[in-house]
């Protein structure tokens with residue numbers, strides 16, 4: 001979001017400096033060297049609805065780097081694998097009665113056709129699923145996914161938020177029976193690199209390892225930032241850091257405004273990445289509902305992006321207060337590989353070729369029913385200061401496409417704050 005904002009602000013003729021705390025650019029979308037392979041710390045797939053990503057890639061001259069691939073989804077329930085993700089798979093699914101399946105299928109189908117989410121804004125996701133598909137369908141298909149991602153927040157998630165996720169993935173298809181997902185050739189780093197290059201070409205400055213400790217203001221107007229103990233003056237500041245950092249970062253905000261940022265909760269993620277000698281499944285995504293496996297699913301990334309080895313992400317989302325969150329990396333790798341061996345008993349200890357554990361304290365905003373009213377205005381009460389992160393484009397889920405769209409809007413709003421009125425934010 002920050003890089004996109006910088007790029008568009010330069011296009012609009014502003015002088016721009018980007019301060020990035022990390023040693024590399026790209027935030028959640030950045031790559032690292034995984035045993036000789038450049039790959040995302042956190043998996044990234046693209047859906048057909050991600051128009052802002054395609055628009056930006058075209059502008060940057062890398063539209064030809066999008067790759068689409070027929071993918072499939074599976075479900076592992078109580079020790080057995082099931083095909084999932086299309087009407088025939090649902091009909092063949094033995095764990096629900098015919099009526100449940102029809103109700104569930106209708107719910108999913110109509111969700112992909114829905115455009116107005118206002119009626120879902122104050123609805124609880126659990127109640128929404130139960131109302132449409134029934135209790136059993138919720139318990140078999142969704143309960144554990146919510147419980148093992150959101151833990152104590154699981155029963156209080158917005159139906160509007162989960163609906164956008166169903167719609168985004170559900171409409172990324174080549175046909176009714178074939179899911180089709182995308183990836184950027186070379187990974188999301190291709191987009192990050194193109195943005196960094198475009199920023200440099202237009203005279204922007206990107207400072208890496210430059211943590212902003214304060215956004216300064218005087219008499220209700222932004223004056224600049226403090227980074228590395230040095231104050232630097234700017235006429236406008238755009239902050240795209242996670243919301244939980246904001247109240248400390250901007251002392252000039254009123255107590256009421258700070259309380260609004262502090263009220264938005266995020267869960268963290270410990271994302272285990274494994275390189276294997278054998279595939280685990282034929283699917284890109286496998287949902288898991290098995291009492292002996294304490295994860296809601298795995299992402300077998302090499303079933304999307306063609307790679308020389310099997311690459312699997314095992315994301316452990318959880319509140320930062322969860323006792324597991326502080327565990328050492330070794331414990332996560334051992335457990336995750338153990339789970340994969342349950343999913344595919346043909347995997348042997350020698351099949352684990354390399355591993356990595358990526359951690360984020362603020363990986364996913366928790367959007368409860370009525371979340372829209374909790375989101376602060378992007379244009380803050382401090383003139384010249386805009387603040388957004390991935391929860392601001394709710395009900396859309398955190399993702400590259402919406403983040404780059406918001407980056408563009410923030411750049412436009414430097415000269416025209418009316419942009420946010422039009423957006424309703």
Ligand SMILES: Cc1cc2nc3c(=O)[nH]c(=O)nc-3n(C[C@H](O)[C@H](O)[C@H](O)COP(=O)(O)OP(=O)(O)OC[C@H]3O[C@@H](n4cnc5c(N)ncnc54)[C@H](O)[C@@H]3O)c2cc1C
Pocket residue numbers: 001002019020021022025026027028029042043044045046210211212213240241242245269271315360363389390398399400401403
């Ligand atoms: C596990 C996981 C899976 C995901 N899967 C997908 C997917 O499949 N598809 C998809 O589209 N998206 C996915 N995403 C989301 C996607 O990565 C993000 O939405 C996207 O990268 C945009 O992020 P952002 O710029 O809004 O925020 P971030 O990437 O969080 O950027 C915020 C930046 O602020 C920097 N920062 C923080 N504090 C300071 C400070 N004080 N001073 C300076 N800099 C600071 C951080 O270092 C970071 O670089 C996934 C994310 C995760 C965690």
